[in-house]
Amino acid sequence: MTIDEIVLLLKASQANGLTTLQELILRSSWEGKTYANIACEADYGEERVKKIAAHLWQLLSCLSKEPINKSNFRQTLENHHLSKAHQQLVKEFNRAATAISLEFPSGSVSLNSRFYISRPPIEELAYAEMAEAGSVICIKAPKKMGKSSLVLRLLARAKKQGFHTVTLDFQQADKAVFASLDKFLRWLCANVSRELQLEPKLNDYWHEDMGSKVSCSIYFQQYLLPALSSPLVLVLNEVDWVFEYQEIAGEFLPLVRSWHEQAKRVEIWQKLRLVLVYSTEILIPTKLTQSPFNIGLTINLPPFTKEQVQDLAQRHGLDWTDGKDADSLMAMVGGNPYLVRLALYHFVGKGGLQRDLRQLLQQATTEAGIYHDYLKQYVLALRDEPELGNAFYEVINTTSYVKLEPALAYKLQSIGLINLEGDVNDGLRLRSTPACELYRLYFRQYLKKSEHFNNSYVERLKQENQQLFVLSSLDELTQLVNRRYFQTYLQIEWQRSARQSTPISLILCDIDYFKIYNKTYGNSAGDECLRQIANTICNCINHSPNNSSFSYSKSMISSTASAFVISQRGDFREESSRVLVARYGGEEFAILAQVEITVAMDIAEHIRDQVKALGIKCEYPSIGGLPAAVLTVSLGVASVIPAIETEPATLVNAAEEALYKAKRKGRDRVVV
Template sequence: MNVEEALQILDTVVFNKVNRHLKDVEIIILKGSWQGLNYDEIANNGGYTAKYLRQDVGFKLWKLLSEALGEEVNKTNFRAAVERSHLNNNNILQTELHQNISNPIKNEFLPEYPKGSVPLNSVFYIQRNLIEERCYDTILQAGSLIRIKAPNQMGKTSLLDRIIAHSNQQGYHTVRLNFLQAETTVFNDLDKFLRWFCAYVGHKLKLPSLLNESWDEYRGSIINCTTYFEDHILAEINNNLVLALDEVDRVFQYPEISQGFFAMLRSWHEEAKTVDIWEKLRLAVVHSTENYGSLDINQSPFNVGLVVELTEFTKEQIKVLAHNHQLDYNQNQLQQLMSLVGGHPYLIRLALYHLALGDITLENLLQNAPTNAGIYEEHLRRFLHTFKINPHLTQAFLEVVTAQKPVSVETISAYQLYSIGLVKRIGDKLTPSCQLYQQYFREHLQN
């Protein structure tokens, strides 16, 4: 049994016990414990404090698993406990299947936990007022470029998934590259970064690597990369290529790389206007911020192509989403929820998920939401960790949540707060994204 199989088993027993799935922070503890890590090591890897993991989350987790599995479970013995549970459940399952094979049980409706990208076939994906159709039409155009921007957890990756799926339906080649998955050493210098970039794309397309034979140190890194793409990638594929670049914000952190890399992408987009082979390449770029650092925006892909800026859900979209969760809420009830979290896609979906399960009432949800006893506790604690390691950002956001009207803060902090979704922009000023953030952080950042 591997850790993923163990997590599936534990997620099932937890859901059967308390009608919820494992939380992200619980999964972090379980994965670390499976690897034999202590709480200090798990905390360093997961971005939490060891005290919080040991005395709060861990204590509650082992107690819950003990109740769910019917035996005492702790950090040391949980692997053996999971394996015993798996064996017992297999025996029970075989017996039940034998007894009930002629009497199938009708599946009950179960909502989908809002974690990561929304699956392609999910009824919980909400269309964005023809945005998808515009993207689908654009990606079919020679040398096209789509730029998707929005704060975190607004649905950028879910939209990108659908652009990729549509491209696959046309028979196009597609390569998704998430820059968060790149090792830090890749960003040591531009030449290494571009070699890695070519190697990654070539590998995903199952093309032979000819980097060592093709890379000429006298030509320069950008010319080498461009030539390699033209001769050994675009020339070797029999259809168009959609290159989907996700989380490009990470590249902004490395000015010595971002300037050359994004200027190169811009030149590729321009080449498609005059050079046939570059018509094959279509770019989809996803980012959360407009803080491009020292990047010259006029020599980048960030002022050309189709710009898609995702906004919050409307009341009508939330009504559809509630209906898809089999919740029959009236306008007043929907307005109560929106008064707390606005139309933020993730916050709305998490609320509807718990309401659909029936493990909380709307009244209790609204009352406990801005506290550590509410459904947003884990989400809010992640931000607290961000503030803990960034006092300058803490002070900037404290100014926002304690002000009676929109305020101006230092530019870099404003971009950072917007990119992580904590603020809305009203002209050059900021206001909290929703009442949930204002109420929670006004209390916790001042303590």
């Protein structure tokens, strides 16, 4: 066994797990350190360390059926293997731990997520191409297939190599930007300048007589690229939006190709590495020799294979090695990464150990199913475009395949509803089939040719969508918003702070030894404890000495107290709140505020004092050295002024590290 396996086995076999000090003693003893050294490192008395160690050796002796002490600890257990019973125990423990730390599949998969599944050789090919001078990478795939997750990793690799990175999303451009080619190219150059923190100097390089395309090229060649000491990776996301404006696309796409061609003869253009991201085939009548999509590296993201689905299941703590469950899931949703992840999220997070996959799949096409909330968005979209709805109706109601008008076929493919087979250069010969059986079965219930939806049904769907969004964002026990909503809110506030160059602070608050409290006093007492502390945190925000500079949002139900409320259109609109309190995990709370670090520290200290003042008694006979005779909290604080190219995960990671240090130093404290 390794020391990691030993620690994991003890965590799994003990009802209360392992304390930080116990784990430190195990790992230090494995390394051969003396009790005196361990006591010094842990800032505990040597006698206390010896007493805890003696208990650990007793536990290990029972588990290994051999006498274990400090002197023979490593020598004896290093030659042991986990028994089948212990392997099963660890597996069950990992499953439970996985269920607690699940990530809801929304947006790109973060860089530090264990749920990202690579699709060899795609990533390595993309990395290699990006390293080439003047390269172009074209990433094409329908919605929800993992384009943004791949781009995130490309950008991380680029930064690691010292490259500059800029990401522009055409979906974020105002409609007025597409009024003319000149406006569009000026918007492009101005935004690249801003992202590179260079002063926009368009008027110095823009010449009406030369035209917009030449002026744009000169701006890159003579101003932007020479100002950079290393290559620039320019990601153009949602290029499909440009396709909608034929006059602009017909000029812009050949321009992109010309930049790639210039890199072969003009050295400065070798600094530019382009990444084009789009969902559908281009329908603009450009010459084959002018299209940017037949140069460089073209990546078509495929669905997950059965082996990749099994890999993802294993990362969720499931044993699908026999392949039967993977086959069942793929028979319904294919290898769509989002649909697969959503199934695993719900299966594990909502009782996967007690219920079987068959039940989840039987409900998949119903209003009670896990996909209903997601699929009804398509119902509303197809209702707004009857021609598209009629075309999809044909596809799902045939036993073989359908030949659709190319524009409709490509649009349905881009949103992920159908697969296309045949020659993409000959749209009239393309054969359309449903992307998966789930779509065929679900939409047959809700689509009727030429009379898709009556108004009452559509209105009911819209109201249901709003209600579900509200309910799914609220933690029932504490009436705080949940982690899912917190993550959405953090993304929005991060972007706003980046645009305004204002600080944003995160406080993570963890109840000390709460699992032991819950076990000692019962779940009812634990629930009441969570409610009290949630209310205390909210009161601390409302009555903080700094509360004149911000307001607090407890939930999103009331429009007068919410950080964001749902408008009649079902979207977000901003309110005045600048602080959000959320239930971040089991016994963890998150406080996100647009304040400086000193204010955040004051808030954290106020919360710590007031929670302690509640006087919630906690007496654990088996544990000594508690920070107090009453329940306490540890808090980690982090603050930053975000940069556009950075991710909110940097703030979260820093706060988690600070919280970890607070717990390592003895709990009941604030660490920044």
